[in-house]
Amino acid sequence: MTAIPEMMTAIDPVTPCAAEALVLVERPVPTPGAGEVLVKVAAAGVNRPDVLQRKGQYPMPPGAPSILGLEVAGTIVALGEGVEADLLGQPVCALLGGGGYAEFVAAPVGQCLPVPEVLTMVEAAAIPETLFTVWTNLFERAYAVEGDTVLVHGGTSGIGTMAIALGALFGLTVIVTAGSDDKCAAALKLGAAHAINYRTEDFVARVREITGGQGCQAVLDMVGGDYVPRNLQCLADDGRHVSIAVQAGLMATIPIFEVMRRRLTLTGSTLRPRDVSFKTMVADELARMVWPLVAEGRLKPVIDTTFPLGEAGAAHARMEGGDHIGKIVLTLGG
Secondary structure, three states: OOOOOOEEEEEOOOOOOOHHHOOEEEEEOOOOOOOEEEEEEEEEEEOHHHHHHHOOOOOOOOOOOOOOOOEEEEEEEEEOOOOOHHHOOOEEEEEOOOOOOEOEEEEEHHHEEEOOOOOOHHHHHOOHHHHHHHHHHHHHHOOOOOOOEEEEOOOOOHHHHHHHHHHHHOOOEEEEEEOOHHHHHHHHHHOOOEEEEOOOOOHHHHHHHHOOOOOEEEEEEOOOOOHHHHHHHHEEEEEEEEEOOOOOOOOOOOOHHHHHHOOOEEEEOOOOOOOHHHHHHHHHHHHHHOHHHHHOOOOOOOEEEEEEHHHHHHHHHHHHHOOOOOEEEEEOOO
8 A cells, every 4th residue: 555644735725715815725634533634645536615615604513624625535544443454545525514625625425435346536536425415405305206297407517417327217307507608508418307597587487398288297496586476376276395505595584375275395405514424424324325336337426627736726617607518527636
């Protein structure tokens, strides 16, 4: 095995800061605790919470490293207490509470999944955050099942493209919204059944038209604000609305009697603050239900662009610009 150095390069900004303030710094290599592994990082996914954390708008969970990054792929190079010895040297991708924008990161072993031969490290690094999020919210909280029609906002985001891919594999009809005709075309090419340009079309009217006036069984919403009451108009009776982000506002006014009359369910979740036992349970479920499809090459993330770790600022600027389709990934040499 490669000798593990004492120091590593990482992106560990003083927040809040601008994207161009993301520069490489030296930090101590973490030591894996009980039930953890040390991963030598090959690639790290970029997610919107990273951007919000950089801007000082997303407080870290207690004990999370200040180094940015919620998902990585790499090789296990050291083991904490209680971890099986045969995992040493294994390629894995991992969901993290933070610390991914670095040469090494400590990860709970229960939040790691093996990287099958059909995936590159860049592809593997682009999976955990969106897969855990879409699976727990669309399939567990919204109870989406084969034959359901679901509305997903942000159809060309990392979350949106993962929802399209999973929906295709599990028999959902996925309607997405996106902010341009080009993005709508890209979503359709990826497997969305319908794509609505929210800048030029009323998505409520379009969903009603697409579903023959019936509405959809679930909405996966990352917008919040005034989208919430509009989303409720898109739901069929007994429909489920799941909030996973609030990009357009923290508050919404909703018609309570409509919720009662039509037996609607409003729920939501955030993944990062959940504890290791919950994330381990989700990882076990994904290993059974989804990972065989990944190993067969039937589920792959959509990669928009890659940047070297030292260009994390450019990666954040790309995400904030809103032109990306799929995932943005940082790569580390070696």
